[in-house]
Amino acid sequence: MVGPASADEWPTARQFVLVEPPPPLHSYPPPSSVAEDGDGALFVLVYWPVLQTTRGSETESPHTSLVRIASDGSRAFVPPFGEPERSSGGEQIDDEILPLGDGSILFTRTNALDRLRPHGSIVRFAGTGAYSDDSSGDGGRATAAGIAALA
Numbered sequence: 758m759v760g761p762a763s764a765d766e767w768p769t770a771r772q773f774v775l776v777e778p779p780p781p782l783h784s785y786p787p788p789s790s791v792a793e794d795g796d797g798a799l800f801v802l803v804y805w806p807v808l809q810t811t812r813g814s815e816t817e818s819p820h821t822s823l824v825r826i827a828s829d830g831s832r833a834f835v836p837p838f839g840e841p842e843r844s845s846g847g848e849q850i851d852d853e854i855l856p857l858g859d860g861s862i863l864f865t866r867t868n869a870l871d872r873l874r875p876h877g878s879i880v881r882f883a884g885t886g887a888y889s890d891d892s893s894g895d896g897g898r899a900t901a902a903g904i905a906a907l908a
Contacts, residue, residue, distance in 0.1 A: 794856040797828040800835070802854055821850045823862075835862075836877060848879065868904045 790802040801824045806817040823838035837848040853865040860875035869884035884904035 790850075790852055790854045792854050792856050794825075795858055799826045800824070800854055800856055800862065801826065802850055802852065819849070821852075823850060823854065823864075835873075837879075838873075870904070 790800075792800045794800060803822045803824055805820050805822045807820050809816045809818065821838060823835040824832055825835050826832045838850055849866060851865040851867060855863040857863060857872075862873045863882060864871055864873065866884075866886065868888055869886040870882045872880050872882045874880065881900045883899035884902055885900070887903070
């Protein structure tokens with residue numbers, strides 16, 4: 758039987774900083790997506806909220822960053838899901854990633870599945886991106902299908 762390991766159980770020699778500075782974590786847990794590429798690199802999806810202070814009140818806007826860790830240990834943000842900017846918005850990944858053999862990455866978004874191509878363009882793979890109470894699209898194009906999140 759295997760159970761979750763805590764950070765203090767992991768050997769110190771195998772611990773390293775994923776990104777600098779570390780993301781501020783408040784109310785949301787980090788996404789847990791980690792996927793291995795064909796060359797042995799790891800892609801790690803990191804929840805990285807954008808914190809804004811207005812009139813003494815701090816607001817947290819959701820943002821996710823995708824980090825690629827090469828087999829030599831070097832790491833870099835994957836554009837356009839890189840370092841968060843001062844404002845929310847921009848490209849987002851919900852919580853799932855899948856590297857493909859051609860260097861593309863499939864990822865989930867709200868009510869859609871998109872593909873980040875190696876040269877940086879993003880194309881819709883399936884779903885409309887709009888909420889739908891029911892699944893639709895049997896016999897039609899995948900990009901016209903209604904994809905709804907199940908509770």
